[in-house]
Every structure is written in C-alpha cells, then in structure tokens.
Amino acid sequence: MTIPLLGTLSLRGFTHAWFFLVLAAVLALLAAYVVAQRRKRRRALRFANFDLLASVSVPRRRRWRHVPAALLLASLALLTTAMAGPTDNVRVPRNRAVVMLVIDVSESMSSTDVAPNRLAAAKEAGKRFADELTPGINLGLVEFAGSATLLMAPTPDHAAVTASIDTLKVAERTATGEGLFTALQAVAATADVLGGGDGPPPARIVLESDGKETVPADPDQPRGAFTAARAAKEQHVAISTISFGTPDGTVALGDTQVPVPVDDSTLQTISEISGGEAFHASTLDQLNHVYDTLQSIIGYDSVPADASAPWARLSVLILVAALGAAVVVDRRLPR
The missing domain is CATH 3.40.50.410 (von Willebrand factor, type A domain)
Incomplete structure (x- = not known):
C-alpha cells in the first residue's frame, strides 16, 4: 500500500523478524491499561454519589478518552514493524x-x-x-x-x-x-x-x-x-x-x-x-x-531492499496524533 508523503508500506520479508518479540511488551501495556481503567472505575463507583455522578458526567468525554492510549499503542506497534526491517523488491x-x-x-x-x-x-x-x-x-x-x-x-x-x-x-x-x-x-x-x-x-x-x-x-x-x-x-x-x-x-x-x-x-x-x-x-x-x-x-x-522508512514515518505521525488527542480529550499526555 502506498501512502502519499509516507511511501509504500511493504511486508515482503523482514531482515530482523525477531524484533516482533517487542510486540509482547505492547500487548502487556494494553493489558495494563485495561486493568488500570477497570480499577479506576471500581474506585469511582465505590465512593460515588450516583445522583451527582449522573448530573455531571460527560458522555462524549467518556467515549473518546481511550483514543490517545489506542493511538500510542498503534504507534508502538508500527515502530516495532519498522525495527523488524521490512523489505520490498526494487528494480x-x-x-x-x-x-x-x-x-x-x-x-x-x-x-x-x-x-x-x-x-x-x-x-x-x-x-x-x-x-x-x-x-x-x-x-x-x-x-x-x-x-x-x-x-x-x-x-x-x-x-x-x-x-x-x-x-x-x-x-x-x-x-x-x-x-x-x-x-x-x-x-x-x-x-x-x-x-x-x-x-x-x-x-x-x-x-x-x-x-x-x-x-x-x-x-x-x-x-x-x-x-x-x-x-x-x-x-x-x-x-x-x-x-x-x-x-x-x-x-x-x-x-x-x-x-x-x-x-x-x-x-x-x-x-x-x-x-x-x-x-x-x-x-x-x-x-x-x-x-x-x-x-x-x-x-x-x-x-x-530496506522498506522500514515508511513504517517509521507512519509511527511518528500516529504518535503526534496521540499527543494531540491527549491534549484535546484529557488535557494531558496519555497514561
């Protein structure tokens, strides 16, 4: 797949395929994030005044608050792909x-x-x-x-x-x-x-x-x-x-x-x-x-030939999007 300004995203082969082991760390971060969100919700429900909570909750913010973290994890996965050394055929x-x-x-x-x-x-x-x-x-x-x-x-x-x-x-x-x-x-x-x-x-x-x-x-x-x-x-x-x-x-x-x-x-x-x-x-x-x-x-x-550059550029682009989403949604960096 070719993306303007980024280049062709190719997966014809990898020179350092063992780098995909890093994806285990990305999955671990995803699991930790899910666990942290559930614990946070339990604490909030344990001490919350439900009538007051219903009157001040903002549905849109609840719906979009996971976007920064999702983008950050996607950026890490793409960076891992770039580090694995994808190749493409060059004439x-x-x-x-x-x-x-x-x-x-x-x-x-x-x-x-x-x-x-x-x-x-x-x-x-x-x-x-x-x-x-x-x-x-x-x-x-x-x-x-x-x-x-x-x-x-x-x-x-x-x-x-x-x-x-x-x-x-x-x-x-x-x-x-x-x-x-x-x-x-x-x-x-x-x-x-x-x-x-x-x-x-x-x-x-x-x-x-x-x-x-x-x-x-x-x-x-x-x-x-x-x-x-x-x-x-x-x-x-x-x-x-x-x-x-x-x-x-x-x-x-x-x-x-x-x-x-x-x-x-x-x-x-x-x-x-x-x-x-x-x-x-x-x-x-x-x-x-x-x-x-x-x-x-x-x-x-x-x-x-090496085709990692487009994957790295896309990773950086999504990382910037994650930081922007954090500022807009949470008013802070994703955590």
Missing part, C-alpha cells in the same frame, strides 16, 4: 546483461497482413526496443533466413544496433536453429570479454519470427531450432519468442498468393524448452506492447 538495472535480438527475414515476412508488412513492422518495433532498452545492457542483432548472420555483436551502443536493424532485407527459406546458434556463440564470446561479477553475465535471446522452420525440415536435427533451444537451456540462456503475424497472411509468388499463416506452436515449444516466455502479436501495437513487457523482464533485476 535494479542489469548493466552486465547480454540480450540478442534474433529476427526472421524469410520471404513470409513480406506478407502485408500486418501493415505495411511484417518485416517493416518488425524493424520499427525492434528499433524502438533498442532505443528504450536499459542503458548499459549489451545488445546484439542476428538476422536469419536460409542462413544466419551476426549483424551486430553485443554492445552497449544501442544506436548502432538500431542502424543495423534498418539494413534487414527479405531472403529465402527459414533456418531458425542457425539464428539461435549464432546468437548463442555471440553470447559466449561476450561473456568471455566482459568478465567480472560472480559468474557469467545474465543473457537472453529474443526471437521474432512468423513461420515454421524449413532448414532443416526437422527442428530436432543437429542444427534445428529445438536442438538450439536445448543448447540454450544448458547455457542458462532463456529464449523469449514472439510469433508475429496473422493466420491470413499471404505472399505473392508470380501470379499466385501463397498462404503464410503465423506459426505459434514451434516458437512456443522453443520458449518452453529453453525456459523463456512465448508471446504473440498480430499488429504493430501488440508487438510494441510485447517489447515493453520484455523491457521489464530483461532490463531489470528485482532485489530486496
């Missing part, structure tokens, strides 16, 4: 990460079922993704049709990747496995160069394609897409796939319109094997939305 940029953008440029990508055509829309969305990717991430680019080409080795210069995306052109056939193997080689080479850290840099492949692999015919063959996905899993490189297009796509071959429906199943299997996520987009807006989602997944790590 931290992945400055050492490696991301390979692998884009299909096979002939089916010239289909106009996505305006102006699949490849043009893919290029526009890919450039937007590169421009908005977290600074410091090493981004690379691979194109594939009948073979695969590393157009840009992973680099923090995202503008260079954007310029490379502009050079993508349609070619024949679809060798998805070759595209993935080329990306994995680039990831391994970059990991050797980067060094540092406690292990290899986190890496991910983003595969955007619209059709079934044609080279080889069986994706389980040594250079096939499913084999590449298993290799990625062994190297701890998840593959996020984007199947782009509609079931109604066609391309012109001479005077004939050849159907090129989008193939979701192959790309979904690739993502499942490697441990990544599968997305589908049939418009440029949907494709941009998918890339926005990938930005949050790829660009940042969620790490626990």
Whole structure:
C-alpha cells in the first residue's frame, strides 16, 4: 500500500523478524491499561454519589478518552514493524546483461497482413526496443533466413544496433536453429570479454519470427531450432519468442498468393524448452506492447531492499496524533 508523503508500506520479508518479540511488551501495556481503567472505575463507583455522578458526567468525554492510549499503542506497534526491517523488491538495472535480438527475414515476412508488412513492422518495433532498452545492457542483432548472420555483436551502443536493424532485407527459406546458434556463440564470446561479477553475465535471446522452420525440415536435427533451444537451456540462456503475424497472411509468388499463416506452436515449444516466455502479436501495437513487457523482464533485476522508512514515518505521525488527542480529550499526555 502506498501512502502519499509516507511511501509504500511493504511486508515482503523482514531482515530482523525477531524484533516482533517487542510486540509482547505492547500487548502487556494494553493489558495494563485495561486493568488500570477497570480499577479506576471500581474506585469511582465505590465512593460515588450516583445522583451527582449522573448530573455531571460527560458522555462524549467518556467515549473518546481511550483514543490517545489506542493511538500510542498503534504507534508502538508500527515502530516495532519498522525495527523488524521490512523489505520490498526494487528494480535494479542489469548493466552486465547480454540480450540478442534474433529476427526472421524469410520471404513470409513480406506478407502485408500486418501493415505495411511484417518485416517493416518488425524493424520499427525492434528499433524502438533498442532505443528504450536499459542503458548499459549489451545488445546484439542476428538476422536469419536460409542462413544466419551476426549483424551486430553485443554492445552497449544501442544506436548502432538500431542502424543495423534498418539494413534487414527479405531472403529465402527459414533456418531458425542457425539464428539461435549464432546468437548463442555471440553470447559466449561476450561473456568471455566482459568478465567480472560472480559468474557469467545474465543473457537472453529474443526471437521474432512468423513461420515454421524449413532448414532443416526437422527442428530436432543437429542444427534445428529445438536442438538450439536445448543448447540454450544448458547455457542458462532463456529464449523469449514472439510469433508475429496473422493466420491470413499471404505472399505473392508470380501470379499466385501463397498462404503464410503465423506459426505459434514451434516458437512456443522453443520458449518452453529453453525456459523463456512465448508471446504473440498480430499488429504493430501488440508487438510494441510485447517489447515493453520484455523491457521489464530483461532490463531489470528485482532485489530486496530496506522498506522500514515508511513504517517509521507512519509511527511518528500516529504518535503526534496521540499527543494531540491527549491534549484535546484529557488535557494531558496519555497514561
């Protein structure tokens, strides 16, 4: 829960949970307060003139006289929560990460079922993704049709990747496995160069394609897409796939319109094997939305961070309210 001026009150975990033992003291104070009030009432009733008491009693004051004490106890409980060290997840940029953008440029990508055509829309969305990717991430680019080409080795210069995306052109056939193997080689080479850290840099492949692999015919063959996905899993490189297009796509071959429906199943299997996520987009807006989602997944790590300050501020605020209520109701500090 987020409170203006105070911050987000989070209870995702505690670094000093043993501080909650202090709540026993708060409960003891509550019990002592209840006992003291009952004894006070018994003494008052023992010696009171009931006719006189009824004529001078003030119902409103009786009703509100416990508010200062209640606020004070609430303040102590909140302070105890703050001392227990609550944590919240904070997004931290992945400055050492490696991301390979692998884009299909096979002939089916010239289909106009996505305006102006699949490849043009893919290029526009890919450039937007590169421009908005977290600074410091090493981004690379691979194109594939009948073979695969590393157009840009992973680099923090995202503008260079954007310029490379502009050079993508349609070619024949679809060798998805070759595209993935080329990306994995680039990831391994970059990991050797980067060094540092406690292990290899986190890496991910983003595969955007619209059709079934044609080279080889069986994706389980040594250079096939499913084999590449298993290799990625062994190297701890998840593959996020984007199947782009509609079931109604066609391309012109001479005077004939050849159907090129989008193939979701192959790309979904690739993502499942490697441990990544599968997305589908049939418009440029949907494709941009998918890339926005990938930005949050790829660009940042969620790490626990201290979140005690909002609880402490709320505790102080309620303590001030308790003192104010004591002045208004009892004309003295709560006891």
